[in-house]
Amino acid sequence: MKLHQQRTCIGCRTVTGKNELLRWVLKEGTSPRVVSLDLQGSAFGRGTWTHGTEKCVRQAVQRKAFARTFRSAVDDSQVVQEFAAYEDQLAARQQSGKHDESGSEI
DSSP, X not given: OOOOXXXXXXXXXXXXXXXXXXXXXXXXXXXXXEEEEOTTSOXXXXXXXXXXXXXXXXXXXHTTHHHHHHTSOEEOTTHHHHHHHHHHHHHHHHHHTOOOTTOOOO
């Protein structure tokens, strides 16, 4: 039996499979510390998770959930804009007909 890793979305507080969420990390060397998307899921350090919806990302910012999760003062002012850019990239890939990471056309 294979266990699926579960994470909690800091926006809506719903427990979901890790593969259904986006990972956010702190950029090192910035002051105040800046929150950034970790699309590869391989950035060093503590991460936090949100669903890939604008609603959850906005809720996390409004609730100051990033600062609470990272136990540090953070600059989350650009989080919604970074998420919007991420969505734009996804839409552009879908329109251009690019394949997913597995190379499958399905």
